[in-house]
Amino acid sequence: MATDFFDLSQSGAFDRSSLPPELASSEPEVRPIPPANRGTLLLPLCLPTIAFGLIAALAGTWLFHAPSASLLTLAGCLTGLLTTIALFRRQEAAAVAVLNRPELRSANLSQTGVYRTLLGELIHRVEQQEAKAKSLAEQRARLEARAHLQKTQVRRLIHTLNQVEQPVFLLDPANVLTFWNSSATALLKSVSGDNQLPAAEAWKQLTSIHGLVDSVRSRSAAADKRNAEVVLKCGAELITFRADAANLYDEENRLAGVSVILTDIRTQVQETAKQAQFVSSVSHELKTPLASIRAYTELLMDDDVDDPAERLELLKFIDEQVDRLTRLVNNLLNFSRVESGVIKVQREDTDVNRIARKSMEVVATAAKEKRIAIVDQLSDLYLPAHLDLDLFGQAIINLLSNAVKYTPVGGEVRLRTRMQDTEAVIEVIDNGMGIPADSLSRLFERFYRVPQNSKAAPGTGLGLALVKYIVTNIHDGSIAVSSVVNQGSNFSIRIPLGHRGGRASKQVVNPAAAD
Amino acid sequence: MSPRIIVCDDEPHIVRAISLKFARAGFDVQGASDAESCWELLHRHTPVLLITDYTMPGMNGAQLVRRIRDDATLADLPVILLTARGFELAEQTGELVGLGLSAMITKPFSPRELVVKVYEILGYEAEPSTAAYRDSFSSV
Numbered sequence: 001m002a003t004d005f006f007d008l009s010q011s012g013a014f015d016r017s018s019l020p021p022e023l024a025s026s027e028p029e030v031r032p033i034p035p036a037n038r039g040t041l042l043l044p045l046c047l048p049t050i051a052f053g054l055i056a057a058l059a060g061t062w063l064f065h066a067p068s069a070s071l072l073t074l075a076g077c078l079t080g081l082l083t084t085i086a087l088f089r090r091q092e093a094a095a096v097a098v099l100n101r102p103e104l105r106s107a108n109l110s111q112t113g114v115y116r117t118l119l120g121e122l123i124h125r126v127e128q129q130e131a132k133a134k135s136l137a138e139q140r141a142r143l144e145a146r147a148h149l150q151k152t153q154v155r156r157l158i159h160t161l162n163q164v165e166q167p168v169f170l171l172d173p174a175n176v177l178t179f180w181n182s183s184a185t186a187l188l189k190s191v192s193g194d195n196q197l198p199a200a201e202a203w204k205q206l207t208s209i210h211g212l213v214d215s216v217r218s219r220s221a222a223a224d225k226r227n228a229e230v231v232l233k234c235g236a237e238l239i240t241f242r243a244d245a246a247n248l249y250d251e252e253n254r255l256a257g258v259s260v261i262l263t264d265i266r267t268q269v270q271e272t273a274k275q276a277q278f279v280s281s282v283s284h285e286l287k288t289p290l291a292s293i294r295a296y297t298e299l300l301m302d303d304d305v306d307d308p309a310e311r312l313e314l315l316k317f318i319d320e321q322v323d324r325l326t327r328l329v330n331n332l333l334n335f336s337r338v339e340s341g342v343i344k345v346q347r348e349d350t351d352v353n354r355i356a357r358k359s360m361e362v363v364a365t366a367a368k369e370k371r372i373a374i375v376d377q378l379s380d381l382y383l384p385a386h387l388d389l390d391l392f393g394q395a396i397i398n399l400l401s402n403a404v405k406y407t408p409v410g411g412e413v414r415l416r417t418r419m420q421d422t423e424a425v426i427e428v429i430d431n432g433m434g435i436p437a438d439s440l441s442r443l444f445e446r447f448y449r450v451p452q453n454s455k456a457a458p459g460t461g462l463g464l465a466l467v468k469y470i471v472t473n474i475h476d477g478s479i480a481v482s483s484v485v486n487q488g489s490n491f492s493i494r495i496p497l498g499h500r501g502g503r504a505s506k507q508v509v510n511p512a513a514a515d
Numbered sequence: 516m517s518p519r520i521i522v523c524d525d526e527p528h529i530v531r532a533i534s535l536k537f538a539r540a541g542f543d544v545q546g547a548s549d550a551e552s553c554w555e556l557l558h559r560h561t562p563v564l565l566i567t568d569y570t571m572p573g574m575n576g577a578q579l580v581r582r583i584r585d586d587a588t589l590a591d592l593p594v595i596l597l598t599a600r601g602f603e604l605a606e607q608t609g610e611l612v613g614l615g616l617s618a619m620i621t622k623p624f625s626p627r628e629l630v631v632k633v634y635e636i637l638g639y640e641a642e643p644s645t646a647a648y649r650d651s652f653s654s655v
Contacts (some may be wrong), residue, residue: 179652282601284570287599288526291622295532298626304539317528 002082039397159354169203169260170248175213177203178257187262190234206232207242213258216245229265240265255477274446281461285328289321337467345388345474349499352383352424356417359396367413372380374400377416383424385476386500395470398463399428399491405457407432407488423494431488435481443481444468517543519560523553523579524568524597525560529622533566536626537633550574554582556610557589564617564633569598580614593617593636 033267054317065435069271158181161168167184177200180188188202189195201229208230216226225246231238296314305311337343360374396415403413416427437476439450439478446465471477479497520542522533530546537544545560547553549571557565565583576596583589586625594615599622611619617636620629634640 284599287622291599291624292526292528294531294623295529295536295626299532299535302627304535321528 019416040317041432048411110171166264167262169262171213171258171260173217173255173257175217176200177212187232187234191232193235208232209245209260209262212243212245213260216247217255219247230262240269278446282332286325289328291327293318293325331462331466335466338466345391347386347388347475347500349384349390349501350387351376352385352387352417352426352495353378355387355389356396356415356426357394359393359400360415362393363396363404366401368411370404370407370411372404372407372410374404375412375414377414379417379419381416381419383419384497384499385424385475385495386498387495388470391470395467395493396426396428398467399493402463403428403430403432403489403491404455406430419497419501420494422495422497426493426495427489431487434485434487434489436485440481440483444479467493469486516540518564518637519543519545519562520564520566521545521547521549521553521556521560521562523547523571523576524566525549525571526568527557529568529597532626533629536630540630550579551577552575557583557592561588561651563590563637564595566595566597566629566633569596569600577610580616584613585616595629595632595636597622621655644647 001324093307128260158179162182164181165183167187168181169177169184170177170179180199180203185199186200188197188199188206192202192205194202212226212228212230216224225243225244227244229240231240232241242265244261244263246259247255248257248259296318299305300311300314305314356378357376360376363374400415407413411431414427414429416425416429418425433453435450436452439448439452442448443450444464445466446462448465449461468479471479471493475495479491481489481491483489518541520537522530522537522544523546524530524533525548526633527548530548534544534546545556545562547556550567550573553565553567565578567576572582574582575599580596583592583594595618596611596616618632620632
């Protein structure tokens with residue numbers, strides 16, 4: 001019987017009054033402790049706020065002091081817990097053992113024959129999926145790399161298009177603007193006059209181009225590209241463009257859009273007009289002396305001139321006109337050789353004064369006729385330079401003959417050469433009719449003639465343009481002019497001093513690249 | 516009194532050649548070297564015909580003729596226009612429309628043919644002694 005319970009309460013070591021009331025009121029179950037096992041470890045059984053029992057733990061025996069119902073529940077939970085842990089550990093060990101079994105490697109599946117069914121299938125599929133995932137990942141990496149490359153290429157193309165001066169527009173099949181370069185942006189802004197307007201809206205305002213786009217898109221002319229001249233109002237200016245529109249196709253040859261490129265042809269139009277004017281002017285200049293020649297010749301042939309002195313005079317005039325024509329033709333040939341083709345320049349080391357003297361000789365006769373003195377103010381120094389004798393000589397001759405042309409009878413023309421720092425300066429100074437200030441800036445333009453002076457002497461407007469070309473493009477020099485109306489003009493050429501060694505250096509110059 | 520003709524051209528040789536030819540043919544010729552002095556001359560000695568160049572500095576021949584047509588005393592004056600410019604003028608016919616030119620002759624021209632033309636316009640018969648009849652005229 002349970003009488004050998006060591007009743008702590010009696011010894012005073014265990015004070016029952018210290019138990020909580022719910023415990024203190026219950027009757028404990030007592031079990032005997034064999035005397036050999038006395039010596040008890042007492043453990044309280046507690047829930048967070050209450051103690052509901054005691055366990056006295058001895059070797060192999062549990063002594064409980066708690067309401068039995070709770071003990072049983074507690075015991076049950078603990079048992080369950082311990083069982084679960086044990087089971088888990090066993091399962092884990094078994095799983096590891098299973099996974100590590102060599103028979104599970106797929107290569108050995110068929111050998112063993114044991115795992116051939118579902119498990120093998122599953123594992124095989126898993127490996128397949130892994131391989132597929134890997135190849136998809138590789139594919140994706142490649143596609144990403146390609147996309148990146150294409151993006152870089154597209155970015156480069158766009159950057160290049162933005163360097164292009166011409167406005168470029170790309171339209172989709174519905175005529176909506178999908179791409180435009182920087183020049184196009186600028187153009188749209190200036191045409192619409194609105195910096196805030198989006199480009200696609202501004203594009204709608206370029207109605208003169210829409211017609212061209214529609215005709216190309218519809219391939220009405222059975223052509224995939226067409227061009228037309230369009231005039232656009234950019235701010236205050238009206239600018240003529242050539243619009244080139246072309247269809248764009250995708251890989252299946254379906255219409256993917258239309259490209260429009262605008263080229264400013266103002267200069268071209270101006271050039272064409274200038275050329276037409278030049279031809280007209282040239283033909284007029286040629287026909288004028290011819291008319292005199294024909295008229296006088298006919299008079300002489302028809303014996304309409306009685307006075308022999310007068311007959312002689314007319315013959316002289318005819319001769320002069322022939323000279324005039326010859327000079328004109330030479331001028332023209334010179335100029336067109338320079339302007340339109342490659343000319344062979346032959347520069348050599350020489351003295352500027354030598355060429356100056358020769359040029360003076362050429363103009364001497366014409367000057368004498370007008371009793372104009374050509375004053376020699378050449379430098380005493382030897383002025384070394386690297387010159388094409390003919391071309392440079394022609395330049396000085398042109399200046400001298402202009403001076404004579406535009407100076408009245410009895411006037412004076414001075415030819416002066418000097419050294420200044422590293423340059424040789426050649427000046428042609430006259431006291432003739434001078435050039436109005438507003439003509440000075442255009443003086444060296446092809447075909448330009450000073451309106452007020454064109455009565456004094458005929459010309460094609462090429463002489464000075466040729467001089468400028470020879471001086472600046474062929475001899476690396478510069479030319480300047482100053483003038484006062486009715487007082488005279490001063491044309492001054494500057495070229496680098498110095499010989500370049502060697503007798504002649506052939507140089508092929510393409511005039512198209514110059515000016 | 517010899518019928519008067521005025522020749523206006525900035526090229527003095529043209530004026531001289533025409534003067535010589537027409538003097539020979541029995542006309543009294545006055546020359547002018549630009550449109551302004553020609554205009555003065557027209558009022559001072561009204562001619563039976565004017566021969567003028569087209570291209571001149573300042574007022575050109577067409578503008579001169581327009582002024583003539585707008586003037587009461589000169590409006591019916593027969594005018595021959597000389598020009599070194601050929602087909603370009605055809606393109607500028609806008610300027611020449613309504614000027615009532617009796618003829619337009621391109622340079623280089625034959626003075627002989629010019630005389631024949633003038634006779635035609637004025638309704639004269641050419642005198643056999645003049646050079647005008649010496650060669651059968653080619654088309655003017």
